[in-house]
Amino acid sequence: MSFLPHGTVYGTLLNSQGEWDALRAQMDQPPYKAPPKAPVLYVKPANTWSAHGASIPVPAHVPQVEVGATIAMVMGIGHGTVAGYVLLNDLSVPHASFFRPPVRFKCLDGFLGIGAALVPPAEAGDPAHFKLEVRINGELKQTFDFADLIRPAEQLLADVNEFMTLQPGDVLMLGCGPNRPLAAAGDRIDISAPGFGTLTNTLMAEAV
């Protein structure tokens, strides 16, 4: 039986040095006016969840989607306890502004592929050593090394728990690397990481 979350799924923006650097020149300009201080989070609600192997519908007005490949921690029972880690394919409609919450870009039906396996912490090892690869139609498009995180997993968790208590079953993404690959209807997306296997989803044109 594939893993599916029991709680709220939180995404994390701008938590890799590469992603931060790519946006750094804009951070002091309007509308942002300053770099973010607290973790920048958003929610991927249950309507976005797609199991490993599932096809993900892409509406006709969306020519391409951004692939936000990441690994997330899943909270266990007991404050700050991690039950395990899971591969995620966090899809977005490309958007240039991060000023307003991204609901209409990130919360389309099916727009979060979820790895089949919840990997226990003892098997997963130190999140700073996670590395993932993204392939589209078999071609390597992105690699991401989690040593590049600005807030390593434990720090991210502490900074989030400072203002909201993650509940057992809640999911917190660690962040994505820069230069997210683009994909379109018909494309097969494979996200793999040592110890995690591969998360595969195929994009399909949404039935009208």
Add this chain to the structure above:
Amino acid sequence: MSMKYARVIHQGATHTAGERDGQLLLDNGALVSPDAVTWLPPLQPTPRPRTILALGLNYADHAKELEFKAPEEPLVFIKGEATLTGHRQFTRRPPDVKFMHYECELTVVVGKTARRVKREDAYDFVGGYTVANDYAIRDYLENWYRPNLRVKNRDTCTPLGPWFVDAKDVPNPMALALQTTVNGKLTQSGNTRDMIFDVPFLIEYFSSFMTLQPGDLILTGTPDGVVDCQPGDVIVTTIEGVGELINTIQ
């Protein structure tokens, strides 16, 4: 027959409860005082985590107060369930903040699965209504996915209730008086008719790109008149025909 219910904990067990002569009638037949229970958000459990959509700047006067132009499309953010709390509960004000304010909001509880719903059919998908107090702590505002979760998704910062009121008992949700008092003094007064994006619009808008499920919530925004709240303040957010939600700042 009118239908409204609460969810409460009485003597360690969770019950659905109705109102009878100012008392609570529990689903086990017991009639108890409203003071004898712990009030929960008036929501039935859902098979998957419910989606909680919340609107910002959805009243023209509030948008003006906050020095923004009225938005051309809904400004919406999503909350996690852990931010919800019940009627007559406590909400924590962090030490050293300067501006924490309530927001009295009509809340739609989705009644059935909604996908690509047209606005003329939207009310068929509303199960009922309740009252939310969507607290914000403005000290933490940042211009990244604003309003950011540190402002809007804090533990206990979204009281909800006391009642779920069936949609058929709210014949016109777009003409309800709405008010907030702080320690008995009226500080916020408005009417749902002044929403920029009304309930049918919102259901059409959201369901155009995301499927709404029974039990999902839409908090529809708040009008002008938000003020700072201090520890010990008793905040009562009231919507005509829906409920009077009491919360105390801690």
